[in-house]
């Protein structure tokens with residue numbers, strides 16, 4: 001039994017053999033914010049974009065939330081379309097995704113698509129709401145977090161406040177440039 005159709009509850013029993021590894025990648029400020037309240041990320045370094053593209057192309061697929069998709073779909077400098085990987089946008093709505101995109105209606109649906117493509121891993125890059133949905137569904141296996149040397153007062157958190165807890169094991173750290181630190185964790 002793999003859960004109700006459309007359900008975000010990800011039952012690992014029976015399904016774990018097929019489940020792709022989900023790597024949550026986000027860049028954030030030292031106080032854990034990934035964007036300003038208005039959605040802009042002007043305070044973040046360009047380095048993070050390059051890291052995301054590299055991870056997504058290595059995995060062969062990536063997943064974003066509908067707000068992130070909307071924000072970047074016409075962006076020439078940070079074009080999600082140009083990334084050489086399968087692309088999934090998650091939305092409850094029956095939106096017609098752009099060419100080269102798949103629309104998933106739930107966390108489980110997104111992972112079913114990735115499994116169908118026989119990809120072993122997928123990069124998830126929320127925003128807040130979608131990251132949170134994956135965390136609540138118990139579907140995140142690894143986290144790669146780039147810490148920008150910035151603090152901003154208000155903004156969107158990496159994970160929205162939820163009554164969920166992830167216990168993490170540190171897999172590695174890397175210094176990117178002079179001031180950025182990358183933390184890599186396994187969810188245990």
Ligand SMILES: NC(=O)c1ccc[n+]([C@@H]2O[C@H](COP(=O)([O-])OP(=O)(O)OC[C@H]3O[C@@H](n4cnc5c(N)ncnc54)[C@H](OP(=O)(O)O)[C@@H]3O)[C@@H](O)[C@H]2O)c1
Pocket residue numbers: 008025026027028034035036038039040041044064065066067068069071090091092093104105106107125126127128129130131133156
């Ligand atoms: N710093 C970083 O690394 C980074 C990375 C990615 C994004 N961001 C930033 O994050 C911000 C956007 O974050 P956000 O929290 O507003 O939005 P988001 O997570 O990008 O998208 C939220 C939308 O995704 C859909 N969704 C979420 N959970 C779902 C579920 N369980 N089932 C079906 N659909 C679901 C819903 O779309 P519908 O309303 O259509 O149903 C929801 O409104 C942007 O400012 C972006 O720049 C930052």
